[in-house]
Amino acid sequence: METSRFIVSTSPHIRDPITTRKIMCQVIAALAPVTLYSVVIHGIHALYVIASSIAGAMLGELGVQKARRLPVTIDDCSALLTGLLLALTLPPRVPWWIALVAGMVATVLGKQVFGGLGHNLFNPALVGRAVAFVSWAAYMTAGYVKSASIGIAGTAAHRAIEKAVDVAGGATPLAAMKIVYDPSLSPVGPSGVPRGIQASSYYKPLLLANPWGCLGEVSALLLILGGVYLVATRVIDWRIPVIYLGTVAVLTALTGRDPLFYTLAGGLLLGAFFMATDYTTSPLAPRGKVVYALGLGLVTWLLRFWSNNPEGVMFAILFMNGLVPIIDRYIMPRTSGTAPRAKAAGGPCCATSSTWACAPSWSARWRRRGWA
Amino acid sequence: MGITAGIRTRWGKRVKGGVHPPESKHLTADKPIVRMEAPELVTIPLRQHVGAPCSPRVKRGDRVLVGTLIGDSEAFVSAPVHSSVSGTVRGIAPHPHPAGGESPAVTIENDGLYERDPSLRPLEWRDMEPDEIRRAVRAAGMVGLGGAAFPTHVKLAPPKEFPIDTVILNGAECEPFLTADYRLMLEHPEDVVEGLRIIMSAVGAHRAIIAVEDNKPLAVKKLAEVVRDPSIELRTLKTRYPQGAEKVLITNLLGREVPSGGLPMHVGVVVNNVGTARAIAQYFRTGLPLVERVVTVTGSVIREPSNLLVPLGSSFAAAVEACGGFSASPAKVIMGGPMMGLAQYTLEVPVVKGTSGILALSDREAAYEVPREPVCIRCGRCVEACPMNLIPTYLAAFSHREKWDQVRRLNINDCIECGCCTYTCPTRNPIVQLIKVGKAELARLKTLQEQRAREREEAMEQGGRDGDL
Numbered sequence: 001m002e003t004s005r006f007i008v009s010t011s012p013h014i015r016d017p018i019t020t021r022k023i024m025c026q027v028i029a030a031l032a033p034v035t036l037y038s039v040v041i042h043g044i045h046a047l048y049v050i051a052s053s054i055a056g057a058m059l060g061e062l063g064v065q066k067a068r069r070l071p072v073t074i075d076d077c078s079a080l081l082t083g084l085l086l087a088l089t090l091p092p093r094v095p096w097w098i099a100l101v102a103g104m105v106a107t108v109l110g111k112q113v114f115g116g117l118g119h120n121l122f123n124p125a126l127v128g129r130a131v132a133f134v135s136w137a138a139y140m141t142a143g144y145v146k147s148a149s150i151g152i153a154g155t156a157a158h159r160a161i162e163k164a165v166d167v168a169g170g171a172t173p174l175a176a177m178k179i180v181y182d183p184s185l186s187p188v189g190p191s192g193v194p195r196g197i198q199a200s201s202y203y204k205p206l207l208l209a210n211p212w213g214c215l216g217e218v219s220a221l222l223l224i225l226g227g228v229y230l231v232a233t234r235v236i237d238w239r240i241p242v243i244y245l246g247t248v249a250v251l252t253a254l255t256g257r258d259p260l261f262y263t264l265a266g267g268l269l270l271g272a273f274f275m276a277t278d279y280t281t282s283p284l285a286p287r288g289k290v291v292y293a294l295g296l297g298l299v300t301w302l303l304r305f306w307s308n309n310p311e312g313v314m315f316a317i318l319f320m321n322g323l324v325p326i327i328d329r330y331i332m333p334r335t336s337g338t339a340p341r342a343k344a345a346g347g348p349c350c351a352t353s354s355t356w357a358c359a360p361s362w363s364a365r366w367r368r369r370g371w372a
Numbered sequence: 373m374g375i376t377a378g379i380r381t382r383w384g385k386r387v388k389g390g391v392h393p394p395e396s397k398h399l400t401a402d403k404p405i406v407r408m409e410a411p412e413l414v415t416i417p418l419r420q421h422v423g424a425p426c427s428p429r430v431k432r433g434d435r436v437l438v439g440t441l442i443g444d445s446e447a448f449v450s451a452p453v454h455s456s457v458s459g460t461v462r463g464i465a466p467h468p469h470p471a472g473g474e475s476p477a478v479t480i481e482n483d484g485l486y487e488r489d490p491s492l493r494p495l496e497w498r499d500m501e502p503d504e505i506r507r508a509v510r511a512a513g514m515v516g517l518g519g520a521a522f523p524t525h526v527k528l529a530p531p532k533e534f535p536i537d538t539v540i541l542n543g544a545e546c547e548p549f550l551t552a553d554y555r556l557m558l559e560h561p562e563d564v565v566e567g568l569r570i571i572m573s574a575v576g577a578h579r580a581i582i583a584v585e586d587n588k589p590l591a592v593k594k595l596a597e598v599v600r601d602p603s604i605e606l607r608t609l610k611t612r613y614p615q616g617a618e619k620v621l622i623t624n625l626l627g628r629e630v631p632s633g634g635l636p637m638h639v640g641v642v643v644n645n646v647g648t649a650r651a652i653a654q655y656f657r658t659g660l661p662l663v664e665r666v667v668t669v670t671g672s673v674i675r676e677p678s679n680l681l682v683p684l685g686s687s688f689a690a691a692v693e694a695c696g697g698f699s700a701s702p703a704k705v706i707m708g709g710p711m712m713g714l715a716q717y718t719l720e721v722p723v724v725k726g727t728s729g730i731l732a733l734s735d736r737e738a739a740y741e742v743p744r745e746p747v748c749i750r751c752g753r754c755v756e757a758c759p760m761n762l763i764p765t766y767l768a769a770f771s772h773r774e775k776w777d778q779v780r781r782l783n784i785n786d787c788i789e790c791g792c793c794t795y796t797c798p799t800r801n802p803i804v805q806l807i808k809v810g811k812a813e814l815a816r817l818k819t820l821q822e823q824r825a826r827e828r829e830e831a832m833e834q835g836g837r838d839g840d841l
Contacts, residue, residue: 007703007738008717010805012791013710013731014393014548015740018798020749071744118749118799237752279751284763286756333761335783336623337632 020117024077026235030226031084031274037222038215042092046215050087052096056103057083057128063104064112078117082106085125088216088270089314090132094139102132122321123281126314133314172213173202174266174310181257181305199261206264213266220264227273236277239289240296244272247297255305268300271313281321288324288331295320389620389759390612391792393548393711395587399670399677400551405559407681408694410457410482414685415467416442417477420724421515422522423449428478434461439489439660442478451523451725452513455480456663456683458487470688470707470721471714477722480685492659497570502528505574512661513725514652518542518553518616518645519708521726524652527644528574530637536575540625540636541568543584543591543646544609544616547709550729552666553646555679557584557591560650561598563657567649568604570656575642580604581625582646587611613711614790618643620759632786647728667691667723671732675699682723688730689719703738706731711791746772746801754793754803760786764793768803771810776817779810787811 039046061079065072083103090099106128114120133140177199205211207221216223230236248268249259263269276282276296283292296316303312419425426443430436436455443453459482467477497505510525530536541564545553557564564582572580582599584592586608595606607625609615619630621643628639636643651662663684670677675696682691688705692698706713707727723730746768754764763782770778784807793803 006705006715006717007740008715009704009740010808011706011708011710011712011714011789012795012804013704013706013713013715013733013738013740014795015800016391016393016796016798018753018796019800020798023749023751023798116747118747279749282750284750284752284755284765286752332763333755335632335762335786336619336760337629337634337786338783 020078021076023235024081026233027230027274028077028081028084030229030235031088031216034216034219034222034226035084035088038088038092038218041209041211041218042215046092048096049090049092049094049099049215050084052099053087053090053103053128054080054083056100056105057086057107057124058103060104060107061112064108065116070116073117076117079107082111082124082128085270085274086128088274089125089129089214089267091140091214094132094136098132098136098139102128104128105131118280120280121324122318123275123278126275126318126321129314130318172217172266172310173206173210173261174213174304177257177261177265178310199258202261202265206261214270216270217265217267220269223269223273227269230273230277236273237286237289239286240277240282240293241272243290243293244276244296244300245269247294248300251297251301255301257305262304266304266311267313271300271317272296275313276317276320281324283324283327283331285328285331285333287333288327291327291331292320292324295323389757389761389792390614391757391795392612393795395611396548396670396710397551397554397587399549399672399674400668400679401554403551403555403678405555405666405679405681408683408686408691410486410683411686411690412482413462413479414455414457414482414683415477415479415687415722416453416456416685417467417469417475417722417724418443418453419469419475420453420521420684420726421451422520423447423451423526425475426450426453428464428476430461430464430478432461432463435459436461436480437487437489439492439663442480449523449526451510451515451525452661453478454513454661454663456685457482458485459483468718468721470716470724470727477685488660492661494659495656497573497656502574502576505570508656509574509652512652512655514648514655514662515725516645517647517651517665517725517728519712519726519728521724524644524648527637527642528571530575530642534637535640536577536637536642537579537640538626538642539568539572539575539577539580540621540641540643541571541580541582541646541649542616542618542621542643543582543588543595544621545588546585546611546613546616547711547713547729548613549670549731550668550709551670552668552679552728554588554591556650556666557588557646558594561591561594563650563653564595564646565598565601565604565649566657567651567653568644569601570652571642571644571649572603577642578603582606583609583616583621583625585609585611585615614759614788614792617759617788617790619788632783662725665723665725665727667727668729668731669695670729671702671734672737673698673700673702673732673734682727684724685722687719688716688721688723691723691730692719692732698732700734702732703735704733706733711795712789741800742802743800746806747799748801749799751798753796753798757792757796759790759792760788762787764803764807765801767810768793768801768806771806771813774813776810776814779807780814784810784814 058074058079062074086103086106106124110124110127111120208219210218227241231238245263249263252262253259283289299316299319300312303315424445424447426445428443430442437458440455441452442455457480459480462479462481464478466474469475495508506525506528514524515521543553543557568580582595592608599606614620618636622628622630622636622641630636630639664681667680667682669680669691678695680691680694705716708729748765758764767779767782767784787807789804791804797803
């Protein structure tokens with residue numbers, strides 16, 4: 001019998017055409033409108049920020065992979081997406097070199113040191129932003145967030161807000177409201193509090209054209225459309241954004257503040273749809289996602305109303321990212337046909353996130369290279 | 373009789389899991405079953421079922437007829453093998469088997485007369501005791517024709533402590549490409565229902581469900597015309613792979629979960645394939661044992677994809693030839709469907725009782741990539757798709773890292789190997805492949821452990837005796 005040249009492999013013999021690259025590109029597509037619009041609103045400098053951030057992220061990934069002689073996976077678009085997400089969390093007038101450094105930090109410290117795609121514990125874009133936020137605090141806030149508005153110039157709402165914001169020292173809507181509610185926290189002191197400014201007067205600019213805040217905050221409407229597209233195409237699970245936003249809205253209402261304003265303002269929509277839903281840094285199981293999203297809402301609410309900063313989305317997501325291995329450890333689906341699992345049976349608490357699952361491979365690699 | 377739609381459990385809870393690959397059934401769905409002429413030589417393996425292989429009951433030079441017993445075994449979990457043609461036994465030798473490796477097989481030279489064994493008589497099952505029905509079903513060499521090839525008489529003989537209240541007839545045919553069961557339901561609905569009644573009578577069940585996916589409305593209509601018995605319910609299921617997997621089917625139809633490591637009978641259910649039911653009915657009507665089956669020969673490189681009635685032991689090559697041969701050279705030939713089928717290295721393998729389809733894929737369709745190092749982006753698609761509620765990606769990662777205690781903790785042995793996780797994985801991880809490795813390794817470790825324990829015991833005994841001296 002002559003030997004044939006048939007391919008022999010185990011089942012399944014067909015694959016869904018979905019790939020990592022396609023997923024990343026879909027997220028980028030969902031962010032494209034808001035990205036373009038931010039350039040329209042904030043001018044050409046926004047484009048420099050976005051370009052440097054993406055360049056930094058891609059250079060960081062490329063550099064580490066080259067240095068470690070690993071296959072270069074720059075073409076999976078994940079570094080591109082990280083850079084873009086990071087840019088959307090930066091103020092419009094931030095110097096380009098901060099964006100570049102933050103981008104490199106995002107992929108190098110946020111991702112590659114953990115072992116690259118799929119192994120990082122924290123959202124890389126937010127790691128980059130957190131580092132920039134604590135390293136160049138002055139550049140990341142205050143005067144660097146406000147830019148010349150073109151979208152709503154001349155309207156009554158604009159004038160009212162402009163007035164209030166001037167009083168509040170060029171603050172973002174969230175910062176302005178912070179001053180309204182917590183006069184003691186105001187940098188300009190209780191005397192500078194803009195009395196009479198209503199959260200509801202911010203609705204329209206927040207939805208359609210918001211000149212105060214980070215690049216990704218220019219239009220809540222475009223963010224929601226992008227998020228709905230991702231949920232509809234099943235790229236992201238609906239649970240995280242819906243429960244996260246819902247928790248924040250409910251807790252805000254219970255605190256006696258305007259839930260709609262606090263949902264639309266700040267980085268919440270960008271965080272809920274695009275950051276908290278990052279596959280690698282969110283729980284695997286549907287029930288785990290629910291717990292994670294509830295935690296996100298709670299921490300965001302705590303940080304917004306009881307910390308010095310007006311916004312808490314970034315640290316809320318980073319904090320909950322850190323809890324994901326524990327959530328994944330204790331909240332797993334019950335295998336069909338087995339009794340409900342009594343208190344995570346077996347072994348010591350390790351090896352639930354893929355970071356830990358792959359720890360043996362690191363140690364093996366280190367041993368091979370004589371590092372351990 | 374009632375037609376209930378959806379894949380809701382009894383409590384209306386939607387069952388999760390599964391994937392929906394392109395159905396690709398249009399190639400053969402409208403092709404009536406045609407009988408295929410047996411080739412000059414048929415090679416009938418003595419192992420065509422789960423369980424003990426048969427030993428030959430004929431020798432070189434013997435003349436055999438259609439339905440003559442050529443192999444049998446004393447074991448309970450086994451099924452006899454019969455000749456599918458009349459002719460002369462040319463030899464008994466190992467032959468490549470479509471389920472992998474080689475198996476002793478009886479080669480028969482076909483004389484083209486198809487003379488039937490005169491000892492074969494129709495049977496009236498209504499006059500028979502359940503035990504007699506089971507014996508008859510065993511004598512006919514019946515096995516599950518859905519692909520698993522588990523001896524049917526074993527399924528029909530549940531122990532007393534597990535009374536069967538429901539028989540499920542599986543007409544889901546959720547594998548893409550395959551249409552053999554569909555054509556059977558369309559062309560022989562009476563036989564399917566008759567076979568179901570025989571099964572019900574054998575296990576003493578008073579209720580039955582025929583489950584068909586909602587992409588086969590014509591089959592549902594045909595069956596509805598012949599089901600008059602109020603104890604038989606016809607149910608449509610949402611088209612979703614692996615709807616036809618035994619455990620999934622039971623959960624979706626009855627809301628019962630087969631316990632981990634258990635069998636359907638542990639929840640009072642017996643599941644049989646519609647093809648098996650039809651074959652049983654045919655056997656009782658004609659007395660002819662299981663010597664032929666419907667095989668869907670399909671794929672983009674088959675010139676005339678068809679549903680063939682193939683005499684068992686005909687080579688894949690002969691079956692493909694009967695469909696006009698290949699229009700382009702195939703890159704991969706699979707026994708069964710694309711999700712769980714077995715890739716073949718040669719077309720010399722014979723069609724066996726478990727061959728539900730022969731699928732030939734082109735270069736483009738068969739192209740696949742496996743990452744050098746499995747990378748998981750934790751997208752959760754495999755978790756979402758797993759019908760058994762496992763965490764496939766962890767099972768694969770732990771298998772890859774050889775952490776056997778962890779794979780056991782995550783219930784690796786509950787995996788039904790449907791391949792949904794692997795189908796849906798965006799990073800192309802060989803998830804189900806790694807799980808199979810893990811399962812095999814666990815089984816190996818278990819035997820090793822038992823062996824060590826035995827040796828230790830023996831050594832202790834030895835030591836004790838030495839101590840006495």
